Amino acid sequence: MDRLLNLMTLLSAVLIVLVLRSVRRAHIRVEYSVSWLGAAAAVLLLSRSYKALEKIAELAGIADPPLALVLIVGCLFLIVFYRFSIIISDLKDANISLAQRVAILEYHLRAFHENKQAQPSGPSR
Amino acid sequence: MNNPSAERSLLIIIPAFNEEASVGKVVTEIREVIPGVPVIVIDDCSIDATASVAEAAGARVLRLPHHLGLGGGVQAGYKLAYELGYEYVIRLDGDGQHDPRDIPRIYEALLTSSCQMVIGSRFIQGNAVPTSFFRGLGVQFFRLILRPILGQWVRDPTSGFVGVNRQALQVFSTSFPLEYPEIEALVVLQRRAFRFLEVPCRMRRRMAGRSSITAVKSVYYILHVLLGVFVNILKFERWRWRR
Numbered sequence: 482m483d484r485l486l487n488l489m490t491l492l493s494a495v496l497i498v499l500v501l502r503s504v505r506r507a508h509i510r511v512e513y514s515v516s517w518l519g520a521a522a523a524v525l526l527l528s529r530s531y532k533a534l535e536k537i538a539e540l541a542g543i544a545d546p547p548l549a550l551v552l553i554v555g556c557l558f559l560i561v562f563y564r565f566s567i568i569i570s571d572l573k574d575a576n577i578s579l580a581q582r583v584a585i586l587e588y589h590l591r592a593f594h595e596n597k598q599a600q601p602s603g604p605s606r
Numbered sequence: 607m608n609n610p611s612a613e614r615s616l617l618i619i620i621p622a623f624n625e626e627a628s629v630g631k632v633v634t635e636i637r638e639v640i641p642g643v644p645v646i647v648i649d650d651c652s653i654d655a656t657a658s659v660a661e662a663a664g665a666r667v668l669r670l671p672h673h674l675g676l677g678g679g680v681q682a683g684y685k686l687a688y689e690l691g692y693e694y695v696i697r698l699d700g701d702g703q704h705d706p707r708d709i710p711r712i713y714e715a716l717l718t719s720s721c722q723m724v725i726g727s728r729f730i731q732g733n734a735v736p737t738s739f740f741r742g743l744g745v746q747f748f749r750l751i752l753r754p755i756l757g758q759w760v761r762d763p764t765s766g767f768v769g770v771n772r773q774a775l776q777v778f779s780t781s782f783p784l785e786y787p788e789i790e791a792l793v794v795l796q797r798r799a800f801r802f803l804e805v806p807c808r809m810r811r812r813m814a815g816r817s818s819i820t821a822v823k824s825v826y827y828i829l830h831v832l833l834g835v836f837v838n839i840l841k842f843e844r845w846r847w848r849r
Contacts, residue, residue: 577674577784581682584670588686592666 485547486528489554493525516564520557527553615693616643616713619683621676622700623650626659628812629700633663636698636706646686647700650679656700677784684770684778696769698726701812704767708807712769715805722774722800723792725760726767726807740824747828748789755835756796760804763789767807774800783834786827790834797838 500517503509509517527534527550538549618636622629629647636645647660651673660667668686670679680697687695694716698704708726715724729745748763766788770778774795783790795802 577678577681580671580674581678581685584668584682585686585689588666588668 483547486531486550489524489528489547489550493521493528496521497525513565513568516561520561523557524550524554616640617687617690617692617695618643618645618709619648619680619687619695619697620645620660620665620700621648621650621679621683621697622652622656622660623673623676623679624652624654624656625700626652626654626656628702629656629665630659630663632698632700632702632706633660633665636709637664639706640709646683648679648683650674650676675785677782677787680787681778681782681784684775684782688772688775688779692775693772694769695775697766699766703810703812705808705810708767708805711805711807712767715803716769716771719803720801721803722771723795723802724769725762725765725802725804726769727762727765727804728807728809729761730804730806740821744824744828748831751832751835752789752792755793755839756802760792760802762804763792765807786831786834789831790838793835793838797841 497518500509500514500521504511504514527537531546534546534549537553538544538546541549541552543549543552618640620629620632633645633647636643645665646668647657647665648668649657649660649670651670657667657669668682670682674682683697684695694713696709696712696716698706698709704726712724712726715721745762745764749760752760752763768788768791777794777798777800778791781794783794792802
């Protein structure tokens with residue numbers, strides 16, 4: 482099971498590096514990297530802290546502490562996915578409203594220009 | 607139908623996505639049936655000549671900057687109609703399946719009944735074009751689901767040939783289902799104690815193109831709409847408890 486913990490350590494370290502790299506390249510905004518970094522840091526710390534894992538496994542009634550880490554990873558990432566589903570839904574709503582507003586404003590603008598062109602021009606001085 | 611008051615109070619909207627082969631004919635037919643009544647085609651970012659064909663046929667075009675899907679497009683039309691002050695809006699599809707000669711019947715029902723929505727139903731006089739077995743089954747399924755929720759039978763819950771008055775316009779401007787709007791829209795209205803009526807309408811074969819609904823999409827459609835109906839009921843309960 483040590484191998485599983487080592488693998489978790491490696492994966493969480495890779496995730497931290499990947500997220501930080503993406504933030505540096507502006508592929509992920511800082512505010513959206515916090516959830517990933519928090520989850521990866523938690524997994525990294527727990528995978529290196531066997532005593533804490535034993536305690537959690539005992540509380541959860543899991544015989545094997547590394548399996549408790551797998552459960553924690555699952556829960557953490559479900560929370561991250563849930564948070565991002567909320568963010569994506571909000572963004573989609575905002576995007577739809579904006580697209581509709583842009584279309585309506587463009588419609589009004591075109592109608593305004595057409596009306597202006599249709600009006601006879603005043604006497605020139 | 608050709609009177610100034612109708613011209614001021616009624617707007618026809620046609621959501622269209624890549625319908626260049628049919629939308630022009632639909633607009634022309636509408637203008638023949640109800641001359642003088644404005645027609646707005648909502649172009650859902652088509653990649654073909656839908657917008658220019660519609661304009662050439664005499665419609666105004668509301669151009670969406672990117673593809674929003676049916677619900678997003680129809681809601682944009684409702685928002686515009688509400689802002690422009692229209693009293694009644696009738697929506698029909700751009701593929702030519704809805705017969706514009708039925709528009710006066712829907713408008714008449716909107717004017718004379720106190721209902722906020724009038725649905726053009728294919729099934730009242732049995733004048734529907736033959737549909738697939740599974741689609742027929744789906745319609746029957748939603749009839750049964752909606753009966754206890756709406757408190758009345760709706761024969762054609764998936765009809766896109768719909769007229770609404772200004773009260774419904776106000777509601778739909780702020781709250782309108784975005785992906786498969788027809789059935790959920792009924793629930794949205796019912797939750798606000800609004801009423802609807804069905805009138806018979808003719809259904810024709812689409813003038814061009816093919817339906818985008820495949821077998822897999824049908825299953826997704828059913829699940830999506832069921833969830834949407836359920837969520838709308840929950841929303842209403844929360845709203846009622848807060849009062």
